[in-house]
Amino acid sequence: MSLLAFVQTIVRVFLVWSAFYFVGFILEKPLKIKKILPLIPREITGILLFMLIAVILSLSGILNRTITPIIVILIGIPGMFVILPFAFRKLTSMPLSFYNILNASIFILILTISLTYASMPNLSFDDPLVTYAVQPDRWLNTGSIYWLEDTAFSGFPLTYEITAIWPASLSTDRIDQLSVLQVFQVTMLLVALYRGAQILVIRKKLRIPLATVVLSCSLIYYWCSLAKTDTEAILFCTLALSSIVREIKDRTIKPLTSWFFMGIALATKQTALLILVPFLIYGIFRMHNSSWRMRFAALCLISLLPLVFAIRTFIKTGSPTYPVYSISSIVKPQWKLLPIPEEIALLQDRSSEMHPESEYSVLKHIGIFLTSMEGILLLFLAGLFFAIFNKNISLFTFVPLLLYFATAILVFWPPWWGAKYAILVYPFTALLGTSVIQTRRTFATIFLPLTCIVSIVVPLFIVSPSASFPGLYRYTVTKSVLQGEWDTSHNYRMYPSSPEGMAHMWLNSYIKEPSVILSLHEEKRYFCDQPVYVGWRHPATQYLYLNNTLEDECQILDNLGVDYVLFYRIDPGLFNMENRLLILDHIGINDILEPIVIVSTNFLICKYNSPL
Amino acid sequence: MYMLLVILQCAFLSFSHPESTSVTVSNHLCEQSIESIYILLPMSDHLDIIPVPSSIEPELSACFSFPWGMISRIIFLSDSGSVYYYNGYKASSNPDTISISLSRKEFGGIFDRVYGTSPIMLRNGSDAVICSVLIDGKGVPEGNIMGSNPLMPGENLRIWVNSEETYSIRFFDISGQQSEVFCVSSNPDSIVEISNSMFYNNIPIREQSDISNGIVIANCISSQLIVSIEILDSSGNASCFLNIADNPLIPWERIVLNCVEQPAMVICTDSLQRVYSLSEPDSSSGVFCFNLLSLDFDFSFPERQ
Numbered sequence: 001m002s003l004l005a006f007v008q009t010i011v012r013v014f015l016v017w018s019a020f021y022f023v024g025f026i027l028e029k030p031l032k033i034k035k036i037l038p039l040i041p042r043e044i045t046g047i048l049l050f051m052l053i054a055v056i057l058s059l060s061g062i063l064n065r066t067i068t069p070i071i072v073i074l075i076g077i078p079g080m081f082v083i084l085p086f087a088f089r090k091l092t093s094m095p096l097s098f099y100n101i102l103n104a105s106i107f108i109l110i111l112t113i114s115l116t117y118a119s120m121p122n123l124s125f126d127d128p129l130v131t132y133a134v135q136p137d138r139w140l141n142t143g144s145i146y147w148l149e150d151t152a153f154s155g156f157p158l159t160y161e162i163t164a165i166w167p168a169s170l171s172t173d174r175i176d177q178l179s180v181l182q183v184f185q186v187t188m189l190l191v192a193l194y195r196g197a198q199i200l201v202i203r204k205k206l207r208i209p210l211a212t213v214v215l216s217c218s219l220i221y222y223w224c225s226l227a228k229t230d231t232e233a234i235l236f237c238t239l240a241l242s243s244i245v246r247e248i249k250d251r252t253i254k255p256l257t258s259w260f261f262m263g264i265a266l267a268t269k270q271t272a273l274l275i276l277v278p279f280l281i282y283g284i285f286r287m288h289n290s291s292w293r294m295r296f297a298a299l300c301l302i303s304l305l306p307l308v309f310a311i312r313t314f315i316k317t318g319s320p321t322y323p324v325y326s327i328s329s330i331v332k333p334q335w336k337l338l339p340i341p342e343e344i345a346l347l348q349d350r351s352s353e354m355h356p357e358s359e360y361s362v363l364k365h366i367g368i369f370l371t372s373m374e375g376i377l378l379l380f381l382a383g384l385f386f387a388i389f390n391k392n393i394s395l396f397t398f399v400p401l402l403l404y405f406a407t408a409i410l411v412f413w414p415p416w417w418g419a420k421y422a423i424l425v426y427p428f429t430a431l432l433g434t435s436v437i438q439t440r441r442t443f444a445t446i447f448l449p450l451t452c453i454v455s456i457v458v459p460l461f462i463v464s465p466s467a468s469f470p471g472l473y474r475y476t477v478t479k480s481v482l483q484g485e486w487d488t489s490h491n492y493r494m495y496p497s498s499p500e501g502m503a504h505m506w507l508n509s510y511i512k513e514p515s516v517i518l519s520l521h522e523e524k525r526y527f528c529d530q531p532v533y534v535g536w537r538h539p540a541t542q543y544l545y546l547n548n549t550l551e552d553e554c555q556i557l558d559n560l561g562v563d564y565v566l567f568y569r570i571d572p573g574l575f576n577m578e579n580r581l582l583i584l585d586h587i588g589i590n591d592i593l594e595p596i597v598i599v600s601t602n603f604l605i606c607k608y609n610s611p612l
Numbered sequence: 613m614y615m616l617l618v619i620l621q622c623a624f625l626s627f628s629h630p631e632s633t634s635v636t637v638s639n640h641l642c643e644q645s646i647e648s649i650y651i652l653l654p655m656s657d658h659l660d661i662i663p664v665p666s667s668i669e670p671e672l673s674a675c676f677s678f679p680w681g682m683i684s685r686i687i688f689l690s691d692s693g694s695v696y697y698y699n700g701y702k703a704s705s706n707p708d709t710i711s712i713s714l715s716r717k718e719f720g721g722i723f724d725r726v727y728g729t730s731p732i733m734l735r736n737g738s739d740a741v742i743c744s745v746l747i748d749g750k751g752v753p754e755g756n757i758m759g760s761n762p763l764m765p766g767e768n769l770r771i772w773v774n775s776e777e778t779y780s781i782r783f784f785d786i787s788g789q790q791s792e793v794f795c796v797s798s799n800p801d802s803i804v805e806i807s808n809s810m811f812y813n814n815i816p817i818r819e820q821s822d823i824s825n826g827i828v829i830a831n832c833i834s835s836q837l838i839v840s841i842e843i844l845d846s847s848g849n850a851s852c853f854l855n856i857a858d859n860p861l862i863p864w865e866r867i868v869l870n871c872v873e874q875p876a877m878v879i880c881t882d883s884l885q886r887v888y889s890l891s892e893p894d895s896s897s898g899v900f901c902f903n904l905l906s907l908d909f910d911f912s913f914p915e916r917q
Contacts, residue, residue: 065913141914173911505909512884529914569720569764578715579640585714588760589743589786596741597904598764604720 002484005179006119012170013183015076017191019166020046022079039243039257041195048264051162058145065140068169094204099445103208106452110215111190113474116481118186118225121178123497128227129526130534133181135161136168137526147316150516150531152323152337152538155313157306159236159268160229174527181227188231189215189224192238192427199242200435209448210434213375216455218470219423229269234424236265237275241428244282245397245435255286259298267305270324271421277407278400278425285396338542343574350417357416369405369415369422375455376430382447383433386440393436401429499600503566504528506599515563518608520572520581533560550582554592554612557583562608565593569604633680633703637688638673640713644690645669649676650726650772652685657800659687659729659772667691678703687724688712693759695724720767727752728774730798732781736763737805739832739903740785747771749779762786765903773798785811787834787863808832808894808901811864818867820854826868828899829878831861836882838902843869844877851875857883866899880906 024042028034033045053071057063094100123129131153139145145162148154167184171177193214197207214220224231243258262279265272287295310320317335319326328336339345351358360368370377380401387393404425412418438444460471473492480487486494500522507517508529517532518541519525525532535541540560544553557565565583567573578584586592593606639646645667650659660679668674680703688696696716718724728751736742742763744756751774763769763783773779776797783791783806791810808830820826831838837860843852852869860883861867878900879889888906893899 137913173913175911505911506905506907508914509886509907509909510904512886527911572719573715576713576715578717578719579713582714584719585642585717587719589741589762591760595762595764598720598766599905601766602721604764 001120001481001486003482005176005484006116006481009119009176009179009183010115012180013167013187015080015170016072016167016184017043017187018079018083019072019076020044020050020079021083022046022075023049025079025082036254037257037260038253039199039239039246040260041191041198041239043191044195044239044261047163050166051159054162054165055145058139058143061143063139063145063165064143065169068140068165072166072170099449100205100208103212103449103452106456107208107212107215110212110456113478114186114215114221114225115183116478117221117474118182119179119481120182120477120494121175122182122226123178123501125226126523128178128181129501129524132161132228133164133168133178134526136164136181137174137177139165140169148531150525150533150538152335155317155323156309156321157267157270158309159264159305160232163232164227178227178526182225185224185226185228185231188235189220189427192231192235193431196238196242196427196431197434199239199246200431201246202431202435203438203441203444206434206438206444206448209452210379210430212452213379213448213455214427214430216452216459217374217376217426218459219372219420220426221459221474223420223423230423233265233269233272234427236261236268237272237424238427238431240265240279241275241282241425242431244279244286245432248282248286251286255283255290255294256298256301258286259283260301260304263302263305265424266302267309269424270321272424273325274404274408274411274421275424278404281400281403335539337539338546340542341536341545341574341577341580343577344536347574351414355414355417357414360414360416365413365415366409369409369419372415372419372422373426373429374459375451376426376433378451378454379430379433379437379448381433382451383436386436390439393439397432397436401425401432498522498524499603500524500566501527502599503603503605504532506597507564507605510596511564516561517564517566518557518560518562520565520567521574522566522603533562544583545577545580547580548582550586550592551612553581553583554610557608558610558612564596565606565608567604567606569595569598569602572604630680632677633708634675635678635703636673636675636709637668638709638711639668639670640711641670641690641696642714643670644692644694646688646696646712647691648689648726650687650689650729651678651683652687653679654682654684656684657731659726659731661729673709680704685724686710687726688716689726694718695726697724718761720761720764722768722770723758723761723763724770724772725757726772728772728798730773730776731800732771732773732779732796732798733800733803734769734771734781735803735805736765736767736769738808738811739765739901739905740783740789740791740806740808740811740834741765742783742806743786744784745769746782746784747779748781749773750775750777752779756784768803783810785834785863789834789864790814807897808864808899809897812866815862815865818861818865820867820869825870825872827871827875827878827893828866828868829861829880830866830899830901831863831880832901832903833882833888834863836884836886837862838880839883840881841867841869842879843871843875844879845873846876848876 020043024045027049028042028045033040054063057067131151135148138148164181167180168177171180193211240258240261243261247253247255247258265275313322314320318330318332322331322335323337346352384398387395387398408422409415412421437447472490476487476490476492500519501524504527515530517530518535519532520535523534523537533541535544541556544556572578572584573581583592587595592609592611594609596605596607598604647667648664649662651662652659662676683701683703686698686701695718696712697718698710698716745758747757778795778797780793780795782793789811792813796804829841839857839860841854842850845851877889877891879887880902881887887908888902889908890900890906894901
């Protein structure tokens with residue numbers, strides 16, 4: 001954490017985007033991509049081509065930390081010579097008005113807050129350290145894209161993981177890698193906003209305050225800074241929805257780009273399935289008088305990338321979308337997942353009585369869902385208001401989004417928890433609202449900056465369990481990152497981390513031979529060089545948590561070749577889970593689970609001695 | 613006025629809690645009977661015994677009278693010698709059941725060994741994984757009182773004894789090294805710290821230098837031999853490198869090395885080529901005590917480690 005490290009991270013991420021853009025720039029014409037997909041931006045072409053390069057390198061076994069960064073640097077540096085003059089021209093063409101300078105200054109401030117926050121590696125949040133950041137990391141370590149046998153989450157979809165290989169390859173160690181990947185996410189959001197605004201032909205003057213509104217949103221601030229699939233899914237959902245709206249407005253544009261983007265979104269995050277609600281309404285409306293050839297082409301494009309991952313997952317597990325929405329009856333026996341243990345299910349059921357929020361009224365739930373959008377909701381409502389009272393704007397533009405909100409509230413119930421899954425439409429919602437209100441120039445020019453102020457000020461006072469004064473917290477993070485030292489003056493702490501990361505790094509040094517690790521509860525595996533089976537998550541170990549004999553349990557461990565077992569020393573299982581894990585009755589010297597060391601005061605590393 | 617006071621007193625008595633309450637203890641242990649129950653009340657320095665007329669067989673329950681209110685810890689002893697516990701139990705007027713199963717086992721943190729009601733409190737402040745504890749004195753059993761689950765560094769052992777006599781206690785680490793015998797009597801106000809120095813006995817210190825102008829390095833890794841030692845100065849240069857592969861430092865052995873200024877880092881290698889490092893000596897003893905947590909680990913990618 002230092003200003004220099006922060007700048008280095010920004011430069012490396014920029015280098016990756018330069019490489020993406022440059023490849024798109026060079027190959028756009030020879031490949032005639034714009035003929036089929038007229039709205040596709042160059043850097044998106046670049047991402048897809050880089051995904052292809054990753055697969056080719058993987059097949060050759062050279063997708064490693066030497067070859068991959070060389071490719072990024074060799075393509076990225078000439079790319080900078082294309083992008084920088086272009087960006088300079090764009091900037092100098094902007095009139096130096098007070099309005100523009102003020103908007104730009106606020107935007108830079110908010111962007112710095114988001115980027116500094118993202119540059120601080122989040123060791124507390126599970127998902128990236130369970131799978132999303134783990135896969136590109138392990139692939140680069142071994143030189144090829146392969147199926148991680150120790151997790152059920154190595155299948156469909158993998159667009160983010162393959163894209164993330166490129167920024168990850170420029171990192172110096174695992175912590176730095178997280179920082180680079182997190183900053184990369186924020187830049188994906190910027191690309192989504194910039195390209196979305198271009199596609200919807202939003203006036204240049206309004207783009208910066210619009211981006212400020214979206215970046216200020218608390219959910220975006222948090223979720224788009226994580227090294228996981230969300231922001232890439234946001235990118236493609238935004239592009240898909242913006243493109244389809246544009247294709248409806250301008251019927252001279254071939255209606256294929258949107259379907260292709262939607263396909264990539266589905267191949268990035270399975271939650272994007274719900275975006276099909278607004279997308280298909282728009283899409284069917286656009287296609288209703290198109291030729292069958294066009295409709296067939298659209299269907300092919302939406303299913304192209306998801307199909308690639310689905311076939312791979314089907315061959316491995318028997319079900320194309322395993323492990324989420326998998327068809328249980330066709331899953332291969334070794335990949336069949338049991339229901340997760342009741343104790344964990346109880347904890348994960350956000351509508352259960354364990355969570356006091358379950359007592360909220362329906363109206364409060366809906367209110368939470370909508371107000372989570374913060375300033376974006378204001379833009380949406382303004383757009384909706386215009387559509388209702390302006391005969392030139394069709395109300396239909398907003399109907400699919402309203403239907404989406406209704407569906408999302410139901411599907412992601414309860415909203416206090418599920419609202420975060422709806423962030424995939426946040427940038428598009430803001431873009432759509434702005435594209436409608438911009439028809440009244442003066443109104444839009446005043447309304448956008450006002451929304452900006454509300455978007456910046458309101459979240460500063462929304463209290464969350466982690467930050468009693470979020471504004472002060474954001475300031476603390478930015479100041480700490482830029483100063484290179486955590487600022488303790490406001491009593492905010494850096495992210496706490498669960499202990500298994502420390503245990504894994506210790507094992508990396510302790511273990512001298514390839515080993516297999518079983519974690520009874522904690523899920524992360526990012527810092528471990530060895531395969532880590534999470535007992536309650538993996539189909540091969542879930543049987544441990546059923547009522548069975550000690551011999552059965554040891555047989556499961558023996559079948560996997562487990563060498564070390566990790567769990568909390570004082571309270572190894574959640575609630576009374578220990579009652580079904582009979583091996584826990586055999587902790588001792590020369591016993592089945594032989595304690596070696598305790599890390600982080602309460603996390604025990606045991607050697608597994610098979611009695612069989 | 614008098615009547616009012618009487619009414620208030622009556623009201624107070626009617627709302628005040630009873631002295632005791634009935635609690636059902638249900639045994640869900642596999643092939644183990646619960647033989648005795650002890651309770652530790654808040655602010656109390658001794659254990660109270662809950663009389664158990666006959667042991668509670670597996671899958672059976674029995675009803676006991678518990679003092680009403682918060683109980684800091686309830687300790688259940690089984691016929692196999694295993695200890696089960698319940699922390700922070702609130703015995704109230706509502707009939708309640710405590711279910712004793714594997715999840716209530718004493719897995720670690722605090723171990724209770726009950727031979728009486730007054731505590732000898734010990735904390736493993738050493739780097740040793742203590743797998744045997746032998747205690748000599750009145751009313752305590754012979755042999756290892758720990759069972760197979762060891763007392764890990766940082767954990768606590770409470771030996772509850774009856775007498776206020778002095779007891780002699782010895783500890784054994786995983787390599788079989790015996791600690792000094794030390795004598796202690798029950799005292800609820802003090803915690804006896806088990807330190808590394810208690811394991812150095814019988815093993816002579818190896819002196820490569822005069823102890824007055826050198827540093828002491830101790831091998832506190834019970835399972836490993838140290839085969840090389842390197843001392844780095846503040847500029848990162850190696851001021852001393854000692855290859856002792858022919859005569860490695862055995863567990864609990866110490867060596868004095870010549871070192872004029874305080875080293876910035878001391879690095880050791882074990883016989884499996886694992887690297888350990890310490891930048892500071894132990895604050896209480898001034899010795900560089902290498903233990904399993906001194907193992908070097910970082911955020912590097914595998915190929916760069």
